[in-house]
Structures are given as structure tokens and as C-alpha cells.
Amino acid sequence: MYHYRERVEHADLASFEVLIGSYAQDKSKVYYGGKTIEEADRNSFQAITAGWAKDGNHAYFDGQIVDGADPQSLTLDAKNPKYAKDSTKVFYQGKMIPGMDPLGFTCLDSSFCKNGNQVLFMNQVVSDVDAASFAVDSCADEFPKPPKQMLCSEPRKTHMPGA
Structure with missing residues (x-):
């Protein structure tokens, strides 16, 4: 499967959904630009804008953890x-x-x-x-x-x- 020309490896196709911009998720993982955000908590993850997102543990910008946020x-x-x-x-x-x-x-x-x-x-x-x-x-x-x-x-x- 592809999302924004990026191949998404090991995604669950039945539950895969695009959130905002390059953020997406399936039943167990969160993705940015086709790559898994390993640290993301799928259950609390929120894509806020195309760049910003957060979960219960971290804030993210362009899929990367924002240090100290x-x-x-x-x-x-x-x-x-x-x-x-x-x-x-x-x-x-x-x-x-x-x-x-x-x-x-x-x-x-x-x-x-x-x-x-x-x-x-x-x-x-x-x-x-x-x-x-x-x-x-x-x-x-x-x-x-x-x-x-x-x-x-x-x-x-x-x-x-x-x-």
C-alpha cells in the first residue's frame, strides 16, 4: 500500500485511515509519510495539523518527537x-x-x-x-x-x- 507516494510496510489495510496530511493510522500503529512512528501511542494519538500531532506521551512535528514538549x-x-x-x-x-x-x-x-x-x-x-x-x-x-x-x-x- 502507498500513502503520498511512500510505501507503507506492514499496515493493516482493513483499518488503515489517513488522518491529516502525512499522518495515518491503522488498528495498532501510527504512521507519518509511510513510516511507522514507533513511539506513538495509537490509542491517544491525535493529528492536529499536517505537521503537528500529539499523544499521551509526546508531541510530534512532521512525525518526529518534539524534545521537551x-x-x-x-x-x-x-x-x-x-x-x-x-x-x-x-x-x-x-x-x-x-x-x-x-x-x-x-x-x-x-x-x-x-x-x-x-x-x-x-x-x-x-x-x-x-x-x-x-x-x-x-x-x-x-x-x-x-x-x-x-x-x-x-x-x-x-x-x-x-x-
């Missing part, structure tokens, strides 16, 4: 599901972001995220920005110059503070 408290950001957080850490595409406090962490759009102390643009810290007052706007042409603590979400019109 707590699956019980793991949530994805609603505006940018590449980001996830648990009770103590923030993750981007399955990798922990060092020093990023999950308290108050939220994405403002698909490019900008912040918590109470830091602002990220496409997973890079933006320096010299007050995270508490930071806002994002489309900065359409009717906005000739954004306020000092606002960045624009369109890259060709991005204004950095102090510019």
Missing part, C-alpha cells in the same frame, strides 16, 4: 500554527525557541508573534521594540507612516521603529 498542555497558535506552546516553552516547527516565554505568547498575523517581552518576525527577534505596545497593521497606502511601535505585515512596506 508537554503534550498535555501543548496548544497551537490560531493565526500561525507553525508555532505551538506548552506550559513552559514556545516551539516553531517543532524546535524550541530559546528564552521565549509562553506566558502571553500569541501571533498577530502569519509573520509577527510576541509575548510580553519580545517580538518575533518570521521567527527572528526584532530588537528595539516595546513588545507591550507593539501592533501590526497592513499599512495600506492611506497610512503614510506607521506609529513608532507598529510594523507592517507586508514585507515590501515594512517600517522598522525609528525609521
